[in-house]
Amino acid sequence: MLSKADPRHATSSAMSGKIDDRQALAAIVLWNSGLFDTLDISKTLSIGEDAVYRTLHAARHVVAGEPA
Template sequence: MTTPAPEPNPDAVLSGQPGLAAIVLWASGQFSTLEIAQVLNFREDAVSRTLHMSRSLNEGRLTPARKRS
């Protein structure tokens, strides 16, 4: 007997560990926003908003600013 999947969390953006996980998974280039949402049990629009916010805070880059050599 299988148990039903939990309801997705309706939060508008991801924060803390889920937010960081979404950014890391997206930056890997291996996962879509839908796949990330399914793994983290959040809505896809929340994942998208989180990634957009991260880019906005980092001048268009998804990862924190680093000095280029």
């Protein structure tokens, strides 16, 4: 899915930008707690909700042993 993304949008307002490793790990931990949704996580970590979604999507592929 991510490989089909339009690379022209990688730095546009269509995507909120990169998150660092600590933010990605925190997003996964918060999501797995079952207490937070993607909007809560994005507000807590001061990152875009789309970045949280992309991180969780990639993490699911890693857990399943699939390429992200």
